[in-house]
Amino acid sequence: MSENWIKTLSVYQIPDEEAVDFDVGSNKKIAIFNVNNNFFATDNLCTHEDASLCDGYIDGDTVECPLHQGVFKISTGEVLEPPVTKNLKTYKTKIVDGNIFVDLNS
């Protein structure tokens, strides 16, 4: 599939070890994480139940779901702690002029 880069937030809108959600249309949001000034994008909802990972507890490169405390690695979406079993979808990001671009087709 061809790339589909969209402009999301400015790097200044997301403090370190925080995440902000971004509406990408069709009732879908992605989460954009700042991990030590590296920016990562993932699906916003936990793969276990509908909870926003932006409300989760971020510790380094990990995010813990606010509802059931499953843990994902932010940079890869890999499951680190149950009860989640399914990896989180991640998207490629790039920074252009201080803005975070996300490839929705990645």
Add this chain to the structure above:
Amino acid sequence: MSGVIIIGAGHAGSRTAQYLREYGYSEKIMLFGEEDVPPYERPPLSKQILDGSKEIIDCYLHDQEYYESKNIQLYLNNKICSVNFKKKEVIDKNSIKYNYDKLVFATGSTPNKINLKNIDGIFYLRTQKDSLEIKDYVKDKNDIAIIGAGFIGLEIASFIRQKYNDKNITIIDSYDKILRRNSNDLIRKKITKLHQENKIKFIFNSEIISVQGKNKIDEVILQDNYNIKSDMMIVGIGVKPNTVLLKEENIDISNGIKVDEYCQTAINDAYAVGDASCYKSLVLKRFIREESWNNAEKQPRILAQNIIGNKIPYNEIPWFWTDQFGHNFQILGQIESFDKVITREYGDHKSISFFLENNKIVGACSLNNSKDLRVAKEIMLKKIYIENSVLQNINFNLKQIIKNNINE
């Protein structure tokens, strides 16, 4: 080797089997359940099942093939009727005997019942079958009486109201306010207000005496001859841990099956987990029994470790959540006895209250604010001291403060 027998195929029983396999246990695992569906999570029974946003199949912990693939023998629609601890043997409802090396009581709990005449329209909620029956029966009813203003009763009211705007819903409790246990007035006030705004009526300080109706209920009779018209009644007045298999043994089952921090009972090679267990809480420094998703989820991991020989204590802080009219409340630790409460208000229905005893955080309760609650857990586990003024001031980022504290 005879392997592990787990009595009770609920959340805790299923997770015990799962983690035994994940941690490398290779002997036989037999999981016995009385219901006819694979193990499932119970929180949605009083929530999303009732408003139709979830099906039971969405709540299964695993599908049936999972158990086969992991070589876990799942005996559904069965019942263990007795245990011979000397012979290390259990007997099921068909009088078949099974031997074990280790036995796990994941027997759960049963709703407390009110002794009333047996007519249609009276419901209790514990199983998926109960929840589906309530969901179906409520459709064409107009006057719903809910006995018990605990979390279950309140959730049921909330989710029925969200689906049906026009039904009369009345919650009756013998106490003078909602949430008799594991709560405090701050939370009570907020939840009561939400319900009143959504036309839920409360009757406090009142006990049910009887029900009227020929074949099905049409009236609830309360003390002082107060009658309420009601074509459906749902009772949520707490649960009793299922301990009957241990009643002949010389061990403490006064509030569940007493176990140490390793989930071990006083009987050799017998363990208990989940709602049925009364465990030694290292955090609260007393024996407690929980009725929570979190305990059913986390305690089995520790139990499985101990069964395979890794002596690891259970060190979890009690935590649970409830959803009421689209608002999420979470409660952490001990919020019944404290000498100070400090609240962080973010406005717009978002807050957290910290409960302190001798200036130490012993519990917290959040409203639509799971993030701060998670930080509170870190503060409690790591025993970090934070000035009261900092706790209260939303301009201080609590997470940064504890990070700095840990790094120092």
